[in-house]
Amino acid sequence: MREEGGLRVSPFSRREFLYLASVLPFVCSPSAWAAQRKAQTGSGTWQQTLGVLGRAYQAEMTAHEHYVGYTQKALEEELGNVAYLFHAFSISEKVHAENYQLILKGLGTEVERAVVRLQIADSRTNLRRSAIKELEKIKSLYPDFLRELEGESHEDAIVSCMYSWKSHRQHEQKIKELTKYKGFFVRAAVSRIERVKLDFHICMVCGATLDREPTSPCDICNRSLANYRKVEAPA
Numbered sequence: 517m518r519e520e521g522g523l524r525v526s527p528f529s530r531r532e533f534l535y536l537a538s539v540l541p542f543v544c545s546p547s548a549w550a551a552q553r554k555a556q557t558g559s560g561t562w563q564q565t566l567g568v569l570g571r572a573y574q575a576e577m578t579a580h581e582h583y584v585g586y587t588q589k590a591l592e593e594e595l596g597n598v599a600y601l602f603h604a605f606s607i608s609e610k611v612h613a614e615n616y617q618l619i620l621k622g623l624g625t626e627v628e629r630a631v632v633r634l635q636i637a638d639s640r641t642n643l644r645r646s647a648i649k650e651l652e653k654i655k656s657l658y659p660d661f662l663r664e665l666e667g668e669s670h671e672d673a674i675v676s677c678m679y680s681w682k683s684h685r686q687h688e689q690k691i692k693e694l695t696k697y698k699g700f701f702v703r704a705a706v707s708r709i710e711r712v713k714l715d716f717h718i719c720m721v722c723g724a725t726l727d728r729e730p731t732s733p734c735d736i737c738n739r740s741l742a743n744y745r746k747v748e749a750p751a
């Protein structure tokens with residue numbers, strides 16, 4: 517998302533939107549989606565869309581703030597790779613939140629950050645909690661948001677939600693593995709993370725997060741390599 521001359525400029529081409537619309541039926545009924553889009557595009561109120569975007573913004577900011585706290589805790593515990601992982605996720609979540617904020621601004625709504633009590637524990641607990649939260653987003657939060665957006669079919673809102681959802685899904689398998697560890701075994705999972713070589717890069721358009729240097733355009737938003745930012749390990 518970007519702004520030019522005070523006007524919001526959609527970063528999504530029509531071709532990209534059509535592509536994303538073609539995968540939307542995984543969460544929405546295609547016929548209902550098409551019919552409602554035709555009926556309601558241009559309604560000008562976007563009440564439901566504003567509600568979803570507001571909740572999505574708060575959810576992503578809450579995740580961002582937790583990851584910032586988790587990073588700090590991991591550094592205190594001298595778990596460099598865990599801190600690096602949390603730091604990369606914190607940046608990705610911020611990209612998602614800012615995308616929603618920008619769409620809301622374009623719709624004339626300034627969103628205020630809600631006050632949230634952060635729950636920061638030890639790194640092993642933080643890792644397990646974050647894995648559970650990520651799975652919630654993948655399995656229920658984003659599919660629900662997309663179903664709700666179906667009614668008004670605001671193009672940028674749907675595309676932005678799809679980007680966030682797909683970016684979270686990039687690590688679904690790894691996250692599932694993490695949630696299997698309990699008690700003593702979480703320690704083993706942390707040790708494993710600490711042994712691998714990580715080199716995080718984040719697409720600043722959609723929040724896609726890679727743990728290696730990208731060699732091709734973003735898998736999620738299809739933007740060029742130039743949109744990736746290398747994430748430096750926190751100190």
Ligand SMILES: [Fe+2]
Pocket residue numbers: 576579608609612680684
């Ligand atoms: Fe996110």
Ligand SMILES: [Fe+2]
Pocket residue numbers: 719720721722723724734735736737738739
């Ligand atoms: Fe991307």
